[in-house]
Amino acid sequence: MNCRRCDWLLDNVYICPHCGYEDPVVKKVIYASNRHYNEALALVDARDLSGAETHLRQALKYNKRNIDARNLLGLIYYQTGEIVSALSEWVISTNFRREGNLASSYIEEIQNRPDKLREAGNIIRMYNTALQNIHDDTPDMAIIELKKVVNMNPGYIRAYQLLALLYMRREHYAAARKVLMKAVKVDRNNMTTLRYLKEVNAHVERPQRLRSGEAMRISDPNPIVIEDKGRQGYTEYNTGFLSFINILIGIVIGTAVVWLLLVPSISKSKTLEYNKAVVDYSAQLSERNKQISDLENDVKELQDKVDIYEAQMGGVSTGSGTGGDSLRQAVNYYLQGNRTEAAKVLAEIDPAAITDETDKSIYKRMMGTVGTAAAEDLFAEAESNYENGEYLAAVEGFIKVLRLDDSYSTALYYMGRSYHQLGDTINAAVCYQRLLDDYPDSSAYADAEAYLQQLIKDGLDIEAVQAQLKKQKEEEGSGEDSAETTGADASGMYADDTIITDDSSYADDSAYVDDGSYADDGSGGENVGW
Amino acid sequence: MINFEEELKKFKPSLEIDKAEDAIYQNDLRDVMDLIEEITKELKAAGGSRS
Structure with missing residues (x-):
């Protein structure tokens, strides 16, 4: 409106800023518009958006340039889901006044968020689709669409109302009431919402709420509950069979829980125990294997010693065991002219084993006749064994040589080398x-x-050697008669240059005899007598 | 008692956002001040013609 005096545009003012004229009519109109705006503000505070909308429309009917009223109306439209109407009001508002207008910021905010604007467009489209579905007589589809709409925009009053109306037409009054209550929370005094709610309430019985005092008050401490025989719904399902099924389900669930939670931990602990046991057993097995290996080595060493002893004892036992027969066999070989074989058989015979005087005489004469000649062959054979590294056989051979002919000092030397x-x-x-x-x-x-010097240098057990020599000496002394039978005379053989000696017993006594043997004295020495 | 068919007819499709411009142009923006101004002009015009 323009000033009636100077025709200056009055922009929401009743005093002309140009000529200062106060227009009483314009003043009343502006006052009326502002009063409606104030009423609308109060109603908005009370969440009565419909009432506020009515007042704001009235305010704008009085004064279309009431910017605050128009902006607030736009906000109410925006709140109730009427995006296009809100934008319209704000655009008009900015058209009236561009500077210092909140509507500009509202529009700018929406324009800066295209996704929000797109979503608002989708909501409107879905609402329109729901309406079209209703017209196409597909209310189910309409309900689905409207549910989506109210989910996306919980302030869309018209969508709530339409959804409630569809529910009401299907006589789903509880669902309709629920939807309408949500609409009431947005706009408390919307006439349409209240009308629908009234209709719904007419069909739905409100649950009677007991006051807290009454609910807790029990007049009879032991009230008698009389079962309502007319309503069998609950008792029909509360049967023993159902309880049994519930217990069964509980057992199954419990078993499943045990299986899922406890069994893995138990199996894990068992696995750990098993692994530990395996490790322990492996350690024990390793130790046992080591012991077995050590024992096997010991057995091998002992077996070697046994072999040595058996080899040594074999000759003796053979000779002693077959003394008479061997002697007769040797005589037979001799009579057949086979002196070598006769000497070999004689060498096998242990002279000490011959007890019969006649046999002793025969043995003596046979040795004197064939012994020296056969000793050469036996020596050659024993020497061959020595050179071939067959030291046990060599020792046995040298013993026989010395039995046949004790002048073979080299046989004694090679026997020492073989032992060495x-x-x-x-x-x-x-x-x-x-x-x-x-x-x-x-x-x-x-x-x-x-x-010998080398052995002494290497730590030879001299005492053991001395004991062995002494023992041999004693045995030779005891077997002097046998020595005489062989004709061996060792007098003067123990010379003064004895390296190992502990007494004078070696000085003037006879040498070894054919049946002499030095036994093990317990110090590690072996029986090497011949 | 609500007549559902009548009630359903009250629900009109919402305007799409791209049609907001049409809504703005269709908005009737005349207010009381416009009426007063119009009446004042008519009164002036009538007074002028009478004189």
């Missing part, structure tokens, strides 16, 4: 010492002495 090679240092030292004692002119004297 076998690791039997004590018997080796005994052989070397006896060679030094008994054969000072032997060609092997120097070598025997050198080897």
Whole structure:
């Protein structure tokens, strides 16, 4: 409106800013518009959006330039889901006044969020689709669409109302009431909503709420509950069978829980125990294997020693066990002219085992006749064994040679070497010492002495050697008669250059005899008698 | 008692956002002040013609 005096535009004012004229009519109109705006504000505070809308429309009817009223109307439209109407009001508002207008910021905010604007467009489209579905007589589809709409925009009053109306037409009054109550929360005094709610309430019985005091008050401490026989709905399902089914389900669930939670932990602990046991057993097994290996080594060593003893004892036992028969066999070989075989058989015989005087005489004469000649062959054979590294056989052969002919100092030397090679240092030292004692002119004297010195240097158990020599000496003394039968005379053989000696018993006594044997004295020495 | 068919007829499709411009143009913006101004002009015009 323009000033009636100067025709200046009055923009929401009743005093002309140009001429200062106060227009009483315009003043009343502006006052009326502002009064409606104030009423609308109060109603908005009370969440009565419909009432506020009515007042704001009235305010704008009085004064279309009431910017605040128009902006507030736009906000109410926006709140109730009428986006297009809201935008219209704000655009008009900014058209009237661009500077300092909140509507500009509202529009700007919407324009800056295209996704929000797109969503608002989708909501409107879905609402229109729902309306079209109703017209096409597909209310189910309409309900689905409207549910989506109110989910996307919980302030869309018209969608609530339409959804409630569809529910009401299907006589789903509880659902309709629920929807309408949501609409009431947005707009408390919407006439349409209240009218629908009234209709719904006419069909739905409101649950009677007991006051808190009454609900807790029990006049009879033991009230008698009379079962309503007319309503069988609940009792029909509360049967023993149903209880049994429930218990069964509970057991199944409990079993499943145990299976899922406890069994894995139990199996895990069992696995850990099993692994630990496996580790323990593996350690024990390893230890046992080590022990077995050690024992096997011991057995092997002992078996080797047994083999040595058996080899040594074999000759003796063979000779002693078959003394008479062997002697007769040797005589037969001799009578057949086979002196070598006769000597070999004689060498097998242990003279001590011959007890019969006649046999002793025959043995003596046979040895004197074939012994020396056969000794050469036996020596060659034993030497061959020595060179081939068959030291046990070599020792056995040298013993036989010395039985047949005790002048074979080299046999004694090689026997010592054979023992030396076998690791039997004590018997080796005994052989070397006896060679030094008994054969000072032997060609092997120097070598025997050198080897004996080496053994001593290497830590030879001298006491054991001495004991062995002493034992041999005693046994030779006891078997002097046998020595006489062989014709062996060792007098003077124990020379003064004895390296190992502990007493004078070696000085003037006889040398070894054919049946002499030095037994193990417990110090590690072996029985190497011949 | 609500007549559902009548009630349903009251629900009109919402305007799409791209049609907001049409809604603005169709808005009747005349207010009381416009009426007063119009009446004042008519009164002036009538007074002028009478004189």
